[in-house]
Amino acid sequence: MKIYKILTAICLLSILFGFRLIDANIRWKISEEDPYLWIKLTDRTLTFESNSIDDPGDSIYDLKNPGIVEVMQSIINDANGIFGSYLRLELYPEDVNNLESGSHYDATKAEKRIIEIGEDSLFLASGVASWQSDGENIIGCKISFAKEDKKEVRSFIATMTHEIGHCLGLHHPQELVDSIMSYFKQSRFYRYQIDDKMGISYLYPANIKDLDHKEHNTYGLSCKFRGD
Ligand SMILES: [Zn+2]
Numbered sequence: 736m737k738i739y740k741i742l743t744a745i746c747l748l749s750i751l752f753g754f755r756l757i758d759a760n761i762r763w764k765i766s767e768e769d770p771y772l773w774i775k776l777t778d779r780t781l782t783f784e785s786n787s788i789d790d791p792g793d794s795i796y797d798l799k800n801p802g803i804v805e806v807m808q809s810i811i812n813d814a815n816g817i818f819g820s821y822l823r824l825e826l827y828p829e830d831v832n833n834l835e836s837g838s839h840y841d842a843t844k845a846e847k848r849i850i851e852i853g854e855d856s857l858f859l860a861s862g863v864a865s866w867q868s869d870g871e872n873i874i875g876c877k878i879s880f881a882k883e884d885k886k887e888v889r890s891f892i893a894t895m896t897h898e899i900g901h902c903l904g905l906h907h908p909q910e911l912v913d914s915i916m917s918y919f920k921q922s923r924f925y926r927y928q929i930d931d932k933m934g935i936s937y938l939y940p941a942n943i944k945d946l947d948h949k950e951h952n953t954y955g956l957s958c959k960f961r962g963d
Contacts, residue, residue, distance in 0.1 A: 763939075913929050
């Protein structure tokens with residue numbers, strides 16, 4: 736009974752402080768067997784003027800003037816590396832008639848699976864995401880970013896990671912949490928944090944066979960009864 740109460744308290748805490756979804760039932764129509772969404776850049780030639788990333792472990796760390804394609808690839812790698820989520824983002828091909836090796840692009844599937852990213856010179860906030868749904872699923876998303884944001888790569892990554900989070904179905908958490916989706920996020924955050932990762936794994940949960948296996952693990956203890 737006591738344990739039950741503690742579990743309830745933990746669940747309540749995770750609801751109050753955890754990730755928030757735009758709508759509990761709305762997400763992209765993808766699956767573990769067919770997990771791809773494509774990120775389409777309106778302008779692939781853009782390069783950044785400065786880079787304030789100070790984490791040597793980050794793939795963009797030592798690049799002085801990175802291009803938007805490699806920056807976007809680092810954002811994609813971050814999202815694809817979330818443990819417990821089957822979601823896979825992929826850069827939309829530069830030439831759909833001449834696919835690079837390893838591309839999963841499929842024109843028919845991509846019709847309803849594109850996140851389009853482009854600059855909006857009239858726009859004053861740093862970024863905005865707007866998605867369309869057919870009532871059941873997200874079938875498209877558009878992200879606009881401000882001219883100012885294409886100068887410094889770290890703030891661009893923070894904006895884009897946040898807006899892609901919206902495109903995937905995440906909302907702003909209400910509390911001050913470890914989340915790039917939060918209004919009150921710590922300024923050092925520019926990639927997905929634990930709270931965001933939990934949200935993405937919740938929306939696109941991978942079937943983790945190892946974890947399933949562990950449920951039946953006896954940790955070396957045997958409960959076999961030996962009667963006389
Ligand atoms: Zn937002």
